[in-house]
Amino acid sequence: GKWNGSNQQCLAVSCDEPPNVEHASPETAHRLFGDIAFYYCSDGYSLADNSQLLCNAQGKWVPPEGQAMPRCIAHFCEKPPSVSYSILESGSKAKFAAGSVVSFKCTEGFVLNTSAKIECLRGGQWNPSPMSIQCIPVRCGEPPSIMNGYASGSNYSFGAMVAYSCNRGFYIKGEKKSTCEATGQWSSPTPTCHPVSCNEPPKVENGFLEV
Incomplete structure (x- = not known):
């Protein structure tokens, strides 16, 4: 009336090292x-x-x-990526606490296409995304027209130039080129076109001139 064999044991199942969780x-x-x-x-x-x-x-x-x-x-955001033709007004910190608001400012001749401010959210995200921010060139209106002349050029963005020319029979006086400035205005003064004039006609022997 006896069982043969050694004593048996039930051992608890074991797990490996707990998995890694970032941060x-x-x-x-x-x-x-x-x-x-x-x-x-x-x-x-x-x-x-x-x-x-x-x-x-x-x-x-x-x-x-x-x-x-x-x-x-995260309770902080990394420094926003740089935006072309802009300055980050809130300094050069590497990290910003959640709730921080930073502002972008465009360099001369450029304007923002959206809000200048973004906020660091809990979780490490900026709102709105810095990737949506752009500094776009200031645009000028149509260049001033001139009597008996015209302007050539189709780009009216900051830094672009148009060239003035006069119609046949007229000559230009003043600066021939005008530049779109950071203010959105064309550089001045605008040139003018004047009629071409001739000297006295030559005299002819035994004749006379009628005008």
Whole structure:
């Protein structure tokens, strides 16, 4: 009436090291079935929601039922990327705390295509995205017209030039080119066109001139 064989034991299932979570470190006393790993975020970050993983019966680390994987979100934003022809008015800091508002200012001759301000949101995102910001060239209107002449050129953006010419029988007086300035105005003064004139006609022997 005796059982043969050595004593049997039931051992708890064990899990591997808890998985890595970006910007967080796990802490756990053991890694056996039912044990809990607690995650702690690095400075400047906080947990979005769940902070735990459980060692389950299959030897896997899983979040509690109905919970997501631990995730650390930033309390700061990285310095916004540079925008062509702009200056970041809020200094040259490498990081900005959540809630910070920074402003862009365009260099001379350029204007913003949208709001100049963006805000650092909790989670490390800028709102609106800096990628939506552009500094576009100032535009001038039609160049001033001149009597008996015309302007050549189709680009009316900051820094562009138009050239003035006179109609046949007229000559130009003044600066022939005008530039679109940062103010949105064409450089002045505008040239003028004057009639071409001739000297006295030559005299002819034994004749006379009628005009």
